[in-house]
Amino acid sequence: MKWITTSLFLLFFVAAKAQTCLGVWITIDDKTGKKKSKVELYKKDDKLYGKVIYLYPREGREDNPKCKKCTDDRKDQPLVGLQIVRGLKWDGSEWEDGTIVDPENGKVYTCSIWIDRDDFNKVHVRGYVGPFYRTQTWVKATD
Structure with missing residues (x-):
């Protein structure tokens, strides 16, 4: 009986760990389908936060771009190191x-993030403005 209890605990722990949003995720450009950045959640x-830790090279972009269009404390801050996700609370799912x-x-949007139920190497990131929203899928970074 002790062996069964231990086995179930380990299986639960492994499953819970596999489903975490924490870690480094690759963002994908909606228009081109190419890798855009790496974000650490x-x-x-x-509470959950996320910051840009790497920008994939893109033709025509300056070497160390800043958030020129931001209107809050992020204005004119470098994109690498910029906290883009702030203050999300866990609701159980x-x-x-x-x-x-x-x-x-x-622009700042209300946000929710969740693990893809079929592929734990993907998270869905949804930004809301009122009843309207857009969802992106980020992919777990392996390097």
């Missing part, structure tokens, strides 16, 4: 009620 004070900024237009 991390917890602080039981997804992270919600936080914000995400689009550095290209400076």
Whole structure:
């Protein structure tokens, strides 16, 4: 009986660990389908945050771009290191009620993030403006 209990605990732990949003994720450009950046999602004070840690090279972009269109404390801050996800709370199945900024237009959206149920190497990131939303899929970074 002790062996069964231990086995079930280990299986639950492995499954829970596999389903975490924490870690480094690759963002994909909606228009081109190409890799855009790497974002690290991390917890602080039981809330989820995310910052850009790498930008994939893109023709025509300056070497160290800044968030020129941001209107809050992120204005003119370098994109690498920029906290784009802020203050999401865990509701038992997804992270919600936080914000995400689009550095290209400076707009801040209400945000929710959840693991893909069929592929734990993907998260869905949804930004809302009222009843309207757009969802992106980010892919787990392996390098």
